Amino acid sequence: MSKKKQKTFRPKARLPRGFGDVNAHEVRTMAAMIKTIGEVYELYGFEPLETPALEFAECLGKFLPDADRPNEGVFALQDDDEQWMSLRYDLTAPTARFVAENYDALAKPFRRYQTGTVWRNEKPGPGRFRQFVQFDADTIGSAEMAADAELAMMWSDVMEKLDIARGDYVIRMNNRKILDGVLDKINLLGDDEASAATRLTVMRAMDKLDRLGSDGVRLLLGEGRKDESGDYTKGAQLDAASIDKVIAFVEAGKDTNKATLTALAELIAGSEIGEAGIAELAEIDVLTSAAGYAEDRICFDPSIVRGLGYYSGPVMEAELTFEIKDEKGNLVRFGSVGGGGRYDGLVARFKGIEIPATGISIGVSRLYAALDKLGKHKAASVRAPVIITVMDKSERATYQQMAMDLRQAGIRAEVYMGSSGMKAQVKYADKRGAPLVVIQGEDERANDEITIKDLVVGSKASKDITDNEEWRTSQVAQITIKSADLVSKIQEILAKPHHQH
RNA sequence: GCAGUUAUAGCUCAGUUGGUUAGAGCGCCUGGUUGUGGACCAGGAGGUCGCAGGUUCGAGACCCGCUAACUGUACCA
Numbered sequence: 001m002s003k004k005k006q007k008t009f010r011p012k013a014r015l016p017r018g019f020g021d022v023n024a025h026e027v028r029t030m031a032a033m034i035k036t037i038g039e040v041y042e043l044y045g046f047e048p049l050e051t052p053a054l055e056f057a058e059c060l061g062k063f064l065p066d067a068d069r070p071n072e073g074v075f076a077l078q079d080d081d082e083q084w085m086s087l088r089y090d091l092t093a094p095t096a097r098f099v100a101e102n103y104d105a106l107a108k109p110f111r112r113y114q115t116g117t118v119w120r121n122e123k124p125g126p127g128r129f130r131q132f133v134q135f136d137a138d139t140i141g142s143a144e145m146a147a148d149a150e151l152a153m154m155w156s157d158v159m160e161k162l163d164i165a166r167g168d169y170v171i172r173m174n175n176r177k178i179l180d181g182v183l184d185k186i187n188l189l190g191d192d193e194a195s196a197a198t199r200l201t202v203m204r205a206m207d208k209l210d211r212l213g214s215d216g217v218r219l220l221l222g223e224g225r226k227d228e229s230g231d232y233t234k235g236a237q238l239d240a241a242s243i244d245k246v247i248a249f250v251e252a253g254k255d256t257n258k259a260t261l262t263a264l265a266e267l268i269a270g271s272e273i274g275e276a277g278i279a280e281l282a283e284i285d286v287l288t289s290a291a292g293y294a295e296d297r298i299c300f301d302p303s304i305v306r307g308l309g310y311y312s313g314p315v316m317e318a319e320l321t322f323e324i325k326d327e328k329g330n331l332v333r334f335g336s337v338g339g340g341g342r343y344d345g346l347v348a349r350f351k352g353i354e355i356p357a358t359g360i361s362i363g364v365s366r367l368y369a370a371l372d373k374l375g376k377h378k379a380a381s382v383r384a385p386v387i388i389t390v391m392d393k394s395e396r397a398t399y400q401q402m403a404m405d406l407r408q409a410g411i412r413a414e415v416y417m418g419s420s421g422m423k424a425q426v427k428y429a430d431k432r433g434a435p436l437v438v439i440q441g442e443d444e445r446a447n448d449e450i451t452i453k454d455l456v457v458g459s460k461a462s463k464d465i466t467d468n469e470e471w472r473t474s475q476v477a478q479i480t481i482k483s484a485d486l487v488s489k490i491q492e493i494l495a496k497p498h499h500q501h
Numbered sequence: 502g503c504a505g506u507u508a509u510a511g512c513u514c515a516g517u518u519g520g521u522u523a524g525a526g527c528g529c530c531u532g533g534u535u536g537u538g539g540a541c542c543a544g545g546a547g548g549u550c551g552c553a554g555g556u557u558c559g560a561g562a563c564c565c566g567c568u569a570a571c572u573g574u575a576c577c578a
Contacts, residue, residue, distance in 0.1 A: 233575065
């Protein structure tokens with residue numbers, strides 16, 4: 001052996017980008033959110049379903065891993081028998097698989113809700129992760145607009161149950177058939193490849209109205225647009241008349257849903273598919289209006305596009321409309337926190353027969369981030385445990401009994417599990433945010449007493465004490481009680497206002 | 502994917518036209534205080550200056566390549 005020290009390999013402790021740890025506060029608030037959303041879904045009659053994280057790649061849809069880039073878009077791996085499996089990238093595709101697999105046994109329409117983690121192998125950004133949580137509800141096997149209307153209203157209920165005030169959010173709704181109507185009017189509904197490609201470009205451009213404004217969209221519909229970094233995006237090369245039509249369409253939103261429908265009807269008059277879409281939205285409007293859900297909650301917005309893949313009828317998006325400032329004072333808008341719509345073709349991939357379906361997907365992770373910045377999380381705070389210090393290790397059983405007594409009364413309590421001295425123990429309690437510290441050393445034990453130190457009161461008192469001698473010897477915010485009174489005394493102290501949240 | 506910017510301690514960042522042992526604040530640890538959080542005081546740990554090459558007597562700084570992160574943009578079931 002050489003005398004040189006072998007350099008031991010130490011991996012850098014780090015996480016792949018787009019993945020994040022979830023701390024105690026986040027776990028609790030996220031769980032509370034999920035509970036709230038689930039309760040609303042249950043109220044509407046939806047049933048829970050869980051499916052696995054991995055599915056056969058071919059079941060999830062068009063993102064089949066190929067030999068060159070097996071993990072583009074999805075995380076995929078090969079089973080023993082070389083079949084490709086993928087981590088699910090949404091909850092809709094697994095649901096379609098489930099329905100196709102169990103179709104005969106299900107009560108139709110099948111109404112289920114599901115929450116879970118999904119994974120996407122793509123570039124992360126602010127508010128965008130490679131692993132995140134969604135919470136979906138779908139009605140499968142109904143072509144009725146009532147199903148879409150119900151989801152929009154339920155979504156609105158969810159937002160308000162999460163303490164997002166009416167006006168701070170809005171469910172925006174459009175219809176893919178109306179979008180097709182516009183494309184129809186500018187002669188882009190052809191089956192040829194060129195039309196299909198231009199269609200995509202046009203829809204992408206329309207979807208960017210909120211971010212780029214109508215001037216930016218105009219550029220994307222025409223020649224192309226150069227962004228501030230100098231990168232150039234080629235446009236759809238439409239002629240001026242067509243551009244005007246598309247712009248008029250995306251800006252056709254009015255103050256009331258009825259007025260929007262009227263405006264849209266004029267713009268796409270003569271297109272069969274477009275008129276069908278307007279009829280669908282009109283039907284939804286009747287139902288939502290009758291239930292009292294006005295434009296301040298569910299708003300028809302012609303600029304909503306929502307993905308390019310499978311939607312076939314109404315599409316919707318939940319948007320947070322308030323703005324707040326970040327640490328640097330910049331205005332931050334959260335924007336979309338979920339999407340949904342009708343996808344009549346999805347189950348047909350498996351069954352051959354078309355089964356109409358509609359659903360919504362709430363982006364729990366994004367919504368969480370937004371509510372966190374708003375300070376709107378409820379039920380998030382759990383009181384830290386009372387810490388019982390270990391003054392004499394030989395008395396551990398006694399301290400343990402104190403903790404058990406407190407727990408019996410429903411009070412979080414823990415005996416200090418480390419081996420440091422008292423100073424470190426109180427410091428530990430402080431760092432944990434403990435409300436109280438329980439102390440029983442030799443002196444107390446001799447008199448069958450226990451000392452309770454109130455860390456909240458002590459913290460306030462420390463501001464007026466600059467002398468350490470005084471701080472130490474005055475034993476600030478401490479009381480000594482009879483051992484038998486431990487639980488009742490602590491209950492009494494914790495009921496005081498300064499220990500309430 | 503494309504473009505721009507950046508990379509120095511756990512965090513936020515200094516580091517002069519290239520010059521000796523690379524700094525500060527905050528945080529962390531220890532002691533002042535063997536039975537007490539904060540404040541204060543004293544001390545301490547922590548860096549292959551992203552990686553690899555080159556220019557130079559000499560590189561944290563200059564040049565080339567790579568990597569990563571950030572921002573914008575594209576894509577987004």
